[in-house]
Structures are given as C-alpha cells and as structure tokens.
Amino acid sequence: xxxxxxxxxxxxxxxxxxxxxxxxxxxxxxxxxxxxxxxxxxxxxxxxxxxxxxxxxxxxxxxxxxxxxxxxxxxxxxxxxxxxxxxxxxxxxxxxxxxxxxxxxxxxxxxxxxxxxxxxxxxxxxxxxxxxxxxxxxxxxxxxxxxxxxxxxxxxxxxxxxxxxxxxxxxxxxxxxxxxxxxxxxxxxxxxxxxxxxxxxxxxxxxxxxxxxxxxxxxxxxxxxxxxxxxxxxxxxxxxxxxxxxxxxxxxxxxxxxxxxxxxxxxxxxxxxxxxxxxxxxxxxxxxxxxxxxxxxxxxxxxxxxxxxxxxxxxxxxxxxxxxxxxxxxxxxxxxxxxxxxxxxxxxxxxxxxxxxxxxxxxxxxxxxxxxxxxxxxxxx
Numbered sequence: 246x247x248x249x250x251x252x253x254x255x256x257x258x259x260x261x262x263x264x265x266x267x268x269x270x271x272x273x274x275x276x277x278x279x280x281x282x283x284x285x286x287x288x289x290x291x292x293x294x295x296x297x298x299x300x301x302x303x304x305x306x307x308x309x310x311x312x313x314x315x316x317x318x319x320x321x322x323x324x325x326x327x328x329x330x331x332x333x334x335x336x337x338x339x340x341x342x343x344x345x346x347x348x349x350x351x352x353x354x355x356x357x358x359x360x361x362x363x364x365x366x367x368x369x370x371x372x373x374x375x376x377x378x379x380x381x382x383x384x385x386x387x388x389x390x391x392x393x394x395x396x397x398x399x400x401x402x403x404x405x406x407x408x409x410x411x412x413x414x415x416x417x418x419x420x421x422x423x424x425x426x427x428x429x430x431x432x433x434x435x436x437x438x439x440x441x442x443x444x445x446x447x448x449x450x451x452x453x454x455x456x457x458x459x460x461x462x463x464x465x466x467x468x469x470x471x472x473x474x475x476x477x478x479x480x481x482x483x484x485x486x487x488x489x490x491x492x493x494x495x496x497x498x499x500x501x502x503x504x505x506x507x508x509x510x511x512x513x514x515x516x517x518x519x520x521x522x523x524x525x526x527x528x529x530x531x532x533x534x535x536x537x538x539x540x541x542x543x544x545x546x547x548x549x550x551x552x553x554x555x556x557x558x559x560x561x562x563x564x565x566x567x568x569x570x571x572x573x574x575x576x577x578x579x580x581x582x583x584x585x586x587x588x589x590x591x592x593x594x595x596x597x598x599x600x601x602x603x604x605x606x607x608x609x610x611x612x613x614x615x616x617x618x619x620x621x622x623x624x625x626x
Contacts, residue, residue, distance in 0.1 A: 249388075250388060251268075252267075252277075252458065252489040252510070253266055253267045253269060254486065256598060258602075258603040258604075260601050260602055260603055260605070261506055261598075262506075263506055263594070264505075265277065265595050265598040266510060268336075268489055268510075270336040270389070272328065272334060272335055272388055273334075273336055274303075276303065277511060278501075278509065278510050279510070279512070280496065280513070280514075280588060280590070281305060282297065282302050282306070282513075282584055283514065284305045284306060284308075285307065285311055285515070286308070286312065286315070287307050287321070289305065290522070291518065291521075291573065291576055291577045292581070294331050294333040301588045301589075302335070302584065302588060304336040305336075305337050306340065306513045307337060307387065309378060309385065310345040312381075314371070318384035318385055319384060321386075322384040322385070325386075326387075327385050327386055327387055337387040338390075341382065341390070341391040341393040342360075342381075343392075343393050343462070344493070346360050347395075347466065355412075357415075359375065359393075360374075374393070375392070375393040375416040375423060376419060376420075376423040378393040378420070379420055379423040379425075383424070383425065383426040386429065388428075388429060388430065389431075389458065390429055390431050391434060392417045392421075392431065393419075394416060395412050396409070396436065396463045396466065397409045397436065399438070399439065399467040401439070406438035407443060409436060410436045410437045410438075413436045414450050417433050417451065421454065430458065431456060432457065432460055432491065433451040433454055433460065434451070434461075434462040435451055435459060435461050435462060435463075435484070436462055436463045439468060439472055441479045444476055452484060452485055460491045460493050461476075461477065461480055461491065464476060464492065464494070465493075465514075473495075474507065481508045489510045490508060490511070491509070491510065492509045492511070492512050494513065495512050495514055496512060496514020496516040496517065497516060498527060498587070501591065505603070506607060516583075517583035517584050517587055518583065518584070520532070520579075521576055521582075522580070524536035524569075524575065524579060526548075526579050526582050526583055527587070530614065531615030531617070532615075533547065533548075535547070535561055540562060540564075540565040543562050543565075544561070545561055547561060548582070548586070551586070553582045555578040564578050564579065590610075
C-alpha cells in the first residue's frame, strides 16, 4: 500500500546486526532507533511541547481511547488535529485503543464487532470497533495510526491466544478498509501471546497485508524479560527488512537496548514520567531514588555530565526537598531528567550502530548500570 510514511534503512551494525534508519513522516524525520515519550492525554505529564522539543524528542505518542472520552476527537479535529491542539509540529503516533482492551479488561466485553466498554470515568457505555478507532485516529490526525487489536494476557492458553490473534488479523483487514486519510500511515500489530508458532504466523500474515510499519504487541504484560526477548528473536526475522518495527509499551533502559539488539526501531513507555512522580530517576549507574535520606545533603546533580535542565541547575538535595514537600516542580525536574536520559541513551545507541560498535555499547551499559532492584514488569506497563 502507498503511504505518506516510509522508512529508510541507513546502516546495519557489522558487530551486532542492530539497525539505524530514518522514519520519514509528513511532520519531519525521526532518526531510529527511537524512544517515543507517551502523551496519553495529549501531553507528556508535567511537560510542555516546547520542553519536549528542547529535550530532543523527535516524536510523541498519544492515546486514542482516552482522547475519545476527553475532550472528544471532534474537538481535537476542530483545533487542527493533535498537532494544532498540542502546539507540537513534530511527528505523532496514536495507539488504537487496543491496549485498553487488555488494561481495562474488567470494564469491557469483546465480540467480533468490537469492544463494549464501560467508561472508566462515569460508567457510561462506549463501543469501539475497528472502524470507529480509524475514525477517531483520523480525527486526531497523527502521522501514524495503529490498527485495532486484541492483546492476550500473560499467562494465556494456546487456544485463547489463537482466537485473539485471528481476531486481530480480521480487525486489521477492517482497519485497512476503513482507513481513508491520505496523509496518515496505518501500522499493523503482531500478536500471538507467548507461543512461537503463533508469533511466526501472525508476523507472516501481517507482512502479507503490506503495512508501512509493524507494531509488536502483547509483550511487557507481566512475563519474564527473557521470554519477551525470545518472542522478539522469533518475531522480528519474519517482518520486512525495509519497514520499521515498533515494540509497544517497553521502556526500561535494558529492554530498550535488548530490543535494538534484536532489530527493533521504535519504542514507547510511560516509565520515565511515572517513576519520576515518585522521585525516582534513571542514571548511567542505575536508578536513583531521590526521595531517600541518602540524598538529603547530596549537593551533586542527579547525574554528573547530564545536560538536562535539572542536572545543569539543581542538586539532589534540592530536588529531594521538592519531592518530599509535594512540590510539583520536583516531579517536573525528575521527569525532565528521565526523558532526557532515555533520549540520550537511544541517540548513543544510534551512533554506536553507525560506528559498528553496538555490542560494545550494550556491554558498557551493563558494566555501568546497576541491575539490582531492577524495574518490575508493572513499572514497565
């Protein structure tokens, strides 16, 4: 299918096989591999669009389900789409609402037509179908829309995983038929839970539909990391080399680099801002809990050598004071740092790929990064 978004594969690392490329979109170019900050409600929590530009974010993600409820997609369309609504002139990707089928399972009922939700805000009825998801995403006007899919839980038996996968494939065909916006690309999503045969079957079926890009869904839902890596090892080789691969909902530093190692190009996760609100930051040495007493008289920056505003101007002791007194600026400064950390991590990964030394880069990461007390799967949701 013709698409306003296309992927240019620039280099494959001779040392590791990891990829560097550029995603060309109507609102600019996205160097890959890339971490996409999540703006669920058309905002990355506590951050302005201008600040996200200053942090170096080349693309943001927004949430179809939540924006359909508030303020409503028609209001956003009237504002000129998400780009006008958010005052963000760089690329945007919107999810389809499919993850809410999984995360709000207690509030929904899945049929072949679609998903009947109970609005988590007021309990009112809401029906989302592949066709309505496409209409909402066309109203939102992102550069990249995602097909409406069904994500299987972990654990999940093979028969249920197959049912969900096959429904995802049928819904993908309905999304293709319903999607009409010429300046917006539509990406497919591979499912199949944690069964190798289903992952291969799903990737091959989606590849036959000739999407301009492919999400890898249904991972980071509570499974051990080693199992997620195994599913990537199985799935990625089945996808077209000349199309971007997007690992959905994954954002811990180690998982980002392990995904890049396996040929993934795009990632998103709320981790950076979620842990920041609790006073936790990411550094090259591991995670630092700023609210802890050890930072009370620590007048160093959050991370030596970091160029973010928090590290250039403020100390751990000051930020700890803000966090422990409930001042919103504390969460903002921690968020600023975490977002910049992940942006720099991926920029470094890209440069290492171009220099044919990504294996060295990831080894150095593990040498420096203290994995004790590593993030659990709930934090990576």
